[in-house]
Amino acid sequence: MERVKLSDDIEISRLVYGMWRLTDDPSHSTEATIAKLDACLEQGITTIDQANIYGAYTAEAEFGKALRESPGLRQQIEIVSKCDIVWPAGRFADHRVKHYDTSRAHIVACVEQSLRDLGTDYIDLLLIHRPDPLMDQEETGSTLDALIDQGKIKGAGVSNFRPWDIELLQSAMSHRLVTNQIELSLANHHPLVEGDVAHLQRHRCPIMAWSPLAGGELFENHSLNAALETVATRLGSIADAVAIAWLLAHPAKIVPVLGTNNIERIRKLHAATQISMDRETWFELYTAALGREVA
Numbered sequence: 549m550e551r552v553k554l555s556d557d558i559e560i561s562r563l564v565y566g567m568w569r570l571t572d573d574p575s576h577s578t579e580a581t582i583a584k585l586d587a588c589l590e591q592g593i594t595t596i597d598q599a600n601i602y603g604a605y606t607a608e609a610e611f612g613k614a615l616r617e618s619p620g621l622r623q624q625i626e627i628v629s630k631c632d633i634v635w636p637a638g639r640f641a642d643h644r645v646k647h648y649d650t651s652r653a654h655i656v657a658c659v660e661q662s663l664r665d666l667g668t669d670y671i672d673l674l675l676i677h678r679p680d681p682l683m684d685q686e687e688t689g690s691t692l693d694a695l696i697d698q699g700k701i702k703g704a705g706v707s708n709f710r711p712w713d714i715e716l717l718q719s720a721m722s723h724r725l726v727t728n729q730i731e732l733s734l735a736n737h738h739p740l741v742e743g744d745v746a747h748l749q750r751h752r753c754p755i756m757a758w759s760p761l762a763g764g765e766l767f768e769n770h771s772l773n774a775a776l777e778t779v780a781t782r783l784g785s786i787a788d789a790v791a792i793a794w795l796l797a798h799p800a801k802i803v804p805v806l807g808t809n810n811i812e813r814i815r816k817l818h819a820a821t822q823i824s825m826d827r828e829t830w831f832e833l834y835t836a837a838l839g840r841e842v843a
């Protein structure tokens with residue numbers, strides 16, 4: 549599978565597997581997590597997306613159990629994690645209000661906890677999960693720079709940031725922010741025309757697309773699903789692969805972060821990378837997503 553270079557120190561796979569839903573899986577177990585990781589690795593999907601908040605602050609420890617039980621696995625993968633959301637649950641149960649915290653003390657404590665939960669001594673990529681209206685760019689930026697310099701993270705990026713949020717944080721950092729992870733799919737395509745994608749593309753900054761199948765909602769939109777099926781039949785593929793290929797076809801270097809818990813679906817994720825989508829087919833799907841032809 550193709551690799552995407554984010555910096556001199558970080559390369560990720562063209563498709564990423566996300567663990568937001570890991571602990572929702574009714575058949576969840578360490579063995580099941582290892583089976584999912586094996587299915588990813590067999591296809592060259594080496595990058596795993598996590599966040600400290602997933603599974604109400606338990607998913608990283610669950611992933612860590614799989615890493616501890618599979619010697620050598622850590623060296624074969626890249627781990628993306630995120631922090632700054634404080635949700636009154638689990639280890640943050642004593643808080644009253646859900647909020648964001650981009651202070652030095654909070655970020656450092658989260659990274660240390662993630663490293664313990666994962667059982668690793670570095671995170672490949674740390675993202676600030678959500679833009680914090682109280683972010684002090686000097687404090688947050690110097691904290692991320694220091695974590696990189698200390699080798700606790702190989703690089704830093706952001707998630708759900710608008711272009712001006714990125715500019716603000718980047719202005720106070722010596723290291724480059726290497727990605728923005730945003731919601732992007734045939735159901736959530738507004739960032740393609742509202743400046744978010746253009747801004748990242750202009751800075752040659754690969755984009756990570758979360759919920760690239762809109763959590764399965766794509767297939768509930770009748771006309772969009774029909775268009776996906778039509779294209780899939782024509783290309784000899786399957787509808788979910790076509791929806792992912794629609795993102796891969798964009799010149800901005802969009803890296804879909806997939807979240808299925810279904811092992812059979814995981815085994816077929818690479819099908820998207822085998823599709824070459826021409827411009828007219830791209831617009832055929834965009835038209836179905838818009839519900840009208842372009843102006």
Ligand SMILES: NC(=O)c1ccc[n+]([C@@H]2O[C@H](COP(=O)([O-])OP(=O)(O)OC[C@H]3O[C@@H](n4cnc5c(N)ncnc54)[C@H](OP(=O)(O)O)[C@@H]3O)[C@@H](O)[C@H]2O)c1
Binds near residue numbers: 809
């Ligand atoms: N940065 C952020 O703020 C943020 C926010 C949300 C998510 N994320 C990341 O993005 C990852 C992916 O999010 P997501 O899980 O919403 O992504 P997704 O791949 O768009 O959705 C997966 C969901 O769709 C369902 N689904 C229904 N039909 C499907 C089909 N034909 N093929 C595949 N899945 C189908 C899956 O069910 P089954 O399990 O039954 O297949 C699963 O519940 C997360 O794990 C997380 O790492 C990041």
